[in-house]
Amino acid sequence: MSMRSDRYRFGDFLLDIRARELWHNGELVGLAVVAFDCLAYLVQHRDRPVGRDELIAAVWGRAEISESTLAHTVVRLRQVLGDNGNEQHSIRTLPRLGYRWVAPVDEDATLPLAVETDLSAPIIAHAPTQLVHTSPKRISLAFVAGAGLLVLGIAWVAARSRSEPELAPSSLQRPPSALQAAMVHPAKVEAPEKWIWLRLGLMDLVANRLRHGRLPTLPSELVLSLDNQSSRAQEAPKGVFLRVWPHAEFKRGRWLVRLEGLTQDGQHTEATAEANDVMEAAGLASDKLLAALGKTVPQGASNASPEIEHFLQQLAAARLAGHVPDALALLQKAPAEWTARPEVQLAAARVDCDRGAREACQTRLEALQTKVTWSNNAVLQAQVHVTLAWLHINRQQFDRAEGLLSQIIAKKGQLAASDVLGNAYSLRGWLHYANWRLSEASEDLGQARAIYLGTGNLRELARVDQRLGTVAERRGHLSSALASLNVAERQFENIGAQGDRMITLMALAGTHQQLLEFDKALAATDRYWSEEWTSNWGAALYRAWALTYNGRLREAETLLASAQAQSDPEEAPLMRAEAAALSARIALYRGEYAEAARLARRAASTELQESDRRDYLANALVLVQALQASGQSLEAGEEVRRLQTWVAAFDDDRLHAGAALARAEQAWTQGHRQEAFADFEVAWRYAERVGIPDILVAVGAAYGERLVEVGQFERAGAVSGRLSAWVEQDLRAARINARILQAMGNQSAVNAAFQSATRLAGERQIGGTPGSKGRMVVLSP
Incomplete structure (x- = not known):
């Protein structure tokens, strides 16, 4: 002590x-x-x-x-x-x-x-730790974080051979649907203090047993993250059809385990079992509950002794409690014959990862690879491979990670449709996404989705839908992206995974912005926003971008300033680059060109370039336009050449459309009109091929402006006609529509069109309206 x-x-x-x-x-x-x-x-x-x-x-x-x-x-x-x-x-x-x-x-x-040093008096699990989910600006980062939760969670399932359970209680009147889940709460334990670890250990054991019986069950760490999870008065998440409260009582050398259940529509059920061993009693009670729900009681035997099973479950309880020192103390005091077992070595490696000792974690895992073969324990070998893959991803060793995941998938015949196989497909799908191999990403994620649907892993199923949405968005399939993201958002809400839901709403906001549905983008951020998120860079940035696209510049600036003031200057360089890029855009909208150029240069960081090519392009276009508008033509030309060289390395029509547009505007600024119109045509062809409203309007509005300036009204009308669908929602489309009407001499229509543009502009300077000066920003929304 x-x-x-x-x-x-x-x-x-x-x-x-x-x-x-x-x-x-x-x-x-x-x-x-x-x-x-x-x-x-x-x-x-x-x-x-x-x-x-x-x-x-x-x-x-x-x-x-x-x-x-x-x-x-x-x-x-x-x-x-x-x-x-x-x-x-x-x-x-x-x-x-x-x-x-x-x-x-x-x-x-x-x-x-209290720190126990005797294994006969197990470690006391500390109060449960609430999960806090990150909300980064780039969904790709959230993708990685989600993948990590696949690998480092509790994987051990108590499945040792048991005697046949007694007759189950009468079946519940309404069986669950495929997309509804059970929720197991922390256990109430009436036993000597050394058994207090069962509060979380028994909770996790029952949840794993129900899941093993193909009953969708919320992960224990998610249950612990919900507020007041021990209160029966609290309303369960909408997707939870059954809540289970375990009770364990030790009397006269025997364990009585009772599982008390309450369904969403008020039905009560109870399953009770008694045995000398608490885990055996919990398993029997869980089997009765499964039978009552019409589920098949899981079969299978473990070659581990009851002592090893107790030990592994204590480790699981310590990890759920977030108390790594307790887990370390358990491992240090365990007999050598226990720590030599592969399942204990895997648990020890995960504890090393938990405490940040990643080198030690990797050493243990690589040693396990040689001890365990695919033929004698395919599931454990796959778990080792997935955890190693995650370590390599943390070090940005993506090829090594992909190789390990591919080995798992090659052994899929030995793994059946198990969660660990789903994890391998899902994580490899993210690697394909990060490397812009989007067709392969969709295929792997589709495989993962089918597996999770079969295993009832609702949280990972929703995460796959979220990732499928981000892949579809990157491919330019925006309708498909919205469909997948909306499904994921509803499911996260149903199971109470609020951190995952917030990240999905951010992705929805970004997709709506590309569709020029700026009101819907802001509404998506409304659904997660509260003032407590001001200091969270991801949440604040998505909200600020949505405000900006709706012309609410002062609110966006206030939010950015508050987020920066509350954050550590040494933290989150990518988030700070994103904030600088947004501030540059706001300055450009106001006609503050020197400030816009200064901020855009600050934003043009390696972090932004490596995070998302299209964000980097958008910021480069802001920089070019700010330099052109402030009379710094030579500097603008240098930026255009630098942009062209960078874009040439990628096979991405959106990037090429932006580079061609920048060349066209630079040629126009220098008086080379023929060259400018040739590049405008190139940019327009790329935009037509991409077909994304944001790209079409950015190129079409700029091209149309120049056509009007030289009196080519017929061609200008043809280009602007392609933008007519968005004149009521996008400032640039409304502005070019007004300019065409003005050229045609229809004054009453012109006034109405400029009034519409003014309404859309909000606090943005639009230029070119009656009585105003300057040209509207057209290179980016």
Whole structure:
């Protein structure tokens, strides 16, 4: 047993770790679970810097949590403590390392921290940690984060041979549909304190057993992330048809396990079993519940002893609780014959990953590859391969990751339609997506979807739909993208996966913007937005872009400024590049050309270029137009040449349309009209081939403007006619429509058209209207 203070004072704050409370001047401060755990860890380890990986492992218990999620949590803590990104009085950022607590601390009391050292008295699982989902600007990053959740979750299923269960209780009147799930809550345990780990361990065991019986069941970590999950008064997510409360009672050397169920429409059911071993009793009760639901009781035997099964489930409980030190203590005290077993070695590797020791994790996994063969344990070998693939992805070793995943898929005949095979297809699908092999991505994701539909893994099924939507968007199939993303968003809402839902709504907003449905894009952000997300870069950026496209520039600027003020200057370089790109666009809309050019240059970072080619192109076009409008023609020409060289490396018609448009505008600025019209025609052909409204309008409005200027009204009318479908929703289409009417001399129609354009413009400068000066921005929406 070790000694550690449980109460700390700093400034006007009192941190009571045992009570899990933070007080400020005598008032209790509301703090999210992960924020509290982060604060406690930093204060308790204030004698040294704490690395980001270490802090993520200590607080979340899983290595795949992104650094942006950690940064968001630190920002929220700084708000509570009176710090900000620049004035770091309490939590100091250490560039390229992590954080350190720097405020003076007084230890208020010394109390023992229970750490068991005897395996006969198992580790006490700490309070469950709430999951916080990252919401990055680029959906591709969310794609990676989602893939990580596939591999590092609890994979062990208690499936050892049991005696035949007693007759099951009468079947429920309404069986579940294929897209409804069960939800298993933390268990109530009436037993000596050494068994308190069963609160989460039994919950996870029952959930895995139900899932093994082909009953869709929410992941335990998702259940723990829902607020007040232990309250029966709380309304369950819409897609949950059955809630299950396990009870375990130890009396006279025997275990009684009772599973109490309540369906969505108020039906009650109960399954009870008794045995000498708590896990056997839980398995029997779970089988009865499955039978009551008309599900096949899972068969199969494990060659592990009851002691090993207990040990593995304790490790699972410690990981669910987010307390890696407990898991490490278990492994350190385990007998050598236990830790030599492959399933324990896999669990130990995952604990290494959880605590950020990725080299140690990889060493264990590679050793396991040689001990386990595809013939004697294909599932475990596949789990090793998937976890190794994730480690390689973290290091951007994509070829090595793809090779491992392809090995799994080549053995699909030995894996049947299992979740681990679905994970391999899904993760390889993301790798194809990241490398712009979009047809292959769609094929792999389709395979994953079929597998998850069969296994009832509703969360991963929804994630695949989300990823299929992002692939369709990248391919320019925007209607298909909307369909897949809407399905995913509804399913995430149904199962209560709010972080995944928010990321999907961001993707929906981006797709609506390409369709020029700017009101729908803003409405999509309305569905997740609240002020608490201001310091979350991804959430704030998508919201700010949507506001900008609706002409609400001041609101967008205020939101950007607030997000930047609350964030750490050392964090999220990609997000800062995206913010600079949006600020440059806003300056351009206002006619502040020098400022637009300055900001666009700042945004043109390697991070932006590598994150998304099309965002990089859009920012380059803003830079070119700002330089042209401010009379810096030579500088603009240099940027156009640089853009052309970059675009030439890609087979992407959208990029080539943008490069041709930039060349055309530059030639026009320099007085080379014949050359300009040739490039406008090239850009227009690319835009017609792509067929995306955003691209058509960007090119068509610019081309039409120049045609009107030289009196080619017939050709201008033909080009602008292709944009007529969007004159009521896009400023550029409305503006060129008004210009054509003006050239035709229909004054009453001209006034109405310019009024429509003014309405769409909001706070944007449009130019060319009666009584105004300047030309409207046409190179980007």
